[in-house]
Amino acid sequence: MTAARAEGDAGSGTVLVLTAACVLLLIGTVLASLAAVGVARHRAASVADLSALAAASSAHLGSGPACDAAREIADRSSARLVQCRVVGDVADVVASVRPPGRLGELGAATARARAGPASSG
Numbered sequence: 001m002t003a004a005r006a007e008g009d010a011g012s013g014t015v016l017v018l019t020a021a022c023v024l025l026l027i028g029t030v031l032a033s034l035a036a037v038g039v040a041r042h043r044a045a046s047v048a049d050l051s052a053l054a055a056a057s058s059a060h061l062g063s064g065p066a067c068d069a070a071r072e073i074a075d076r077s078s079a080r081l082v083q084c085r086v087v088g089d090v091a092d093v094v095a096s097v098r099p100p101g102r103l104g105e106l107g108a109a110t111a112r113a114r115a116g117p118a119s120s121g
Contacts, residue, residue, distance in 0.1 A: 052093045079097045088116075093113055
């Protein structure tokens with residue numbers, strides 16, 4: 001009777017180990033994807049900040065040159081300048097960064113930043 005029961009259970013440990021390995025692989029893939037999206041979001045925020053500072057520092061030249069400076073920063077950072085608006089000395093920009101790999105096909109992380117002179121008051 002013991003031999004018959006052992007034959008029925010043969011290989012069940014292999015199935016459990018393979019199932020556990022697949023679950024761990026799935027969890028690892030999801031966590032890596034979330035990390036990549038988080039990095040893209042932080043990169044977009046950094047690019048938006050730097051682009052806004054570049055545009056604000058060139059605002060005295062006019063809106064066109066200021067937004068060109070912001071676009072140059074975004075291009076050098078492998079990002080895309082979505083919007084640039086300069087009113088007076090204040091620049092408002094939106095930048096986007098696509099996550100690497102297949103995640104980039106799903107969309108881009110965007111961030112908005114605003115820069116200008118500090119108000120003295």
